[in-house]
Amino acid sequence: MSSAPAILRPVHWLAGALLMLSLCHAGSALSAGNGKESLDDQIQSLKKDVIALNRDLFVLEEDLLYPASTQVAVFVSLDVGKFFNLDSVQLKIDNKLVSSYLYTPREVQALQRGGVQRLYMGNLKAGSHELVAIYTGKGPHGRDYRRGANLTVEKGLGARYVELKIVDNPASEQPDFSIRQWD
Amino acid sequence: MQIGRRHSVWRALRAAGCLLLLFPAAGTPADARKPSSAQDLQYGEALFHYYQQDWFGSIVRLEVAQEQHALPHTADEAELLLGGLDLSYAARRPGSLNACSTHTATHRPATAPGITWRGSPGTAPTRRPRSRHWAN
Numbered sequence: 001m002s003s004a005p006a007i008l009r010p011v012h013w014l015a016g017a018l019l020m021l022s023l024c025h026a027g028s029a030l031s032a033g034n035g036k037e038s039l040d041d042q043i044q045s046l047k048k049d050v051i052a053l054n055r056d057l058f059v060l061e062e063d064l065l066y067p068a069s070t071q072v073a074v075f076v077s078l079d080v081g082k083f084f085n086l087d088s089v090q091l092k093i094d095n096k097l098v099s100s101y102l103y104t105p106r107e108v109q110a111l112q113r114g115g116v117q118r119l120y121m122g123n124l125k126a127g128s129h130e131l132v133a134i135y136t137g138k139g140p141h142g143r144d145y146r147r148g149a150n151l152t153v154e155k156g157l158g159a160r161y162v163e164l165k166i167v168d169n170p171a172s173e174q175p176d177f178s179i180r181q182w183d
Numbered sequence: 184m185q186i187g188r189r190h191s192v193w194r195a196l197r198a199a200g201c202l203l204l205l206f207p208a209a210g211t212p213a214d215a216r217k218p219s220s221a222q223d224l225q226y227g228e229a230l231f232h233y234y235q236q237d238w239f240g241s242i243v244r245l246e247v248a249q250e251q252h253a254l255p256h257t258a259d260e261a262e263l264l265l266g267g268l269d270l271s272y273a274a275r276r277p278g279s280l281n282a283c284s285t286h287t288a289t290h291r292p293a294t295a296p297g298i299t300w301r302g303s304p305g306t307a308p309t310r311r312p313r314s315r316h317w318a319n
Contacts, residue, residue, distance in 0.1 A: 044273060051239075051272075059251070073224075075224050077227060107235065110231050110232075110234035114230055114234075116227025116228050
């Protein structure tokens with residue numbers, strides 16, 4: 001029995017060395033994991049900062065360039081779009097061309113799925129203004145279409161939002177073009 | 184005989200109830216399921232960018248709309264969409280969406296058309312094809 005410790009001594013040394021090695025390895029792996037996690041956190045917070053900065057710049061730009069007292073925004077929406085394949089929209093305010101937009105197929109698809117596009121943003125004095133929208137595209141049976149819609153907009157003290165709506169009319173199998181004012 | 188008939192009627196009613204529970208859209212008229220006109224323009228604008236896979240533009244517009252309190256009708260849908268987009272953009276941890284999603288699930292189902300959840304950052308934002316402004 002007395003010789004057993006002497007025999008086991010190298011085994012003890014080996015076991016101790018292995019334990020130390022495994023502890024070192026585990027420690028380094030843990031520190032590497034922590035480092036990775038903190039990098040993820042840093043990237044995440046950086047992305048949050050970028051989004052917040054962009055949002056603030058967006059709001060600041062809107063407040064500075066288009067104050068609420070004169071702001072007018074025109075949006076385009078397309079409901080279904082089975083009878084009309086939108087190609088372009090021209091927008092005139094008080095007989096002055098303010099925007100012409102040519103749509104890509106991807107944008108038309110986004111509109112058909114429920115998206116709303118901000119076509120124009122500008123400033124107008126209080127009072128009544130005539131708004132004319134001219135649409136071009138392909139109608140039923142692939143025929144070329146060029147249609148217009150107009151509306152007299154009353155601009156008050158607050159911001160004015162206008163929606164150019166293109167809606168399918170199943171009864172006539174034709175697209176309907178209308179302009180809606182939002183309060 | 185009457186008991187047997189009553190049982191069969193009861194069974195048919197139960198089956199119809201189960202079908203209605205499983206497929207709630209089957210009980211609604213076709214017009215109610217059609218995509219309706221935009222309820223909030225700013226939410227529609229965010230969707231316009233979302234459908235073009237412009238995640239960043241969509242996130243920024245949703246956050247702007249939330250800050251301006253411009254989503255009176257679609258606040259829940261916007262919050263849910265924003266949570267999913269944040270996850271996709273890896274700007275939010277998956278656990279942080281739980282409260283929002285459970286609230287929305289109990290409050291109102293998300294009705295944004297065609298929302299697909301992209302949980303992995305691998306679906307990175309792709310550049311949107313630019314449209315041509317030929318006059319301005």
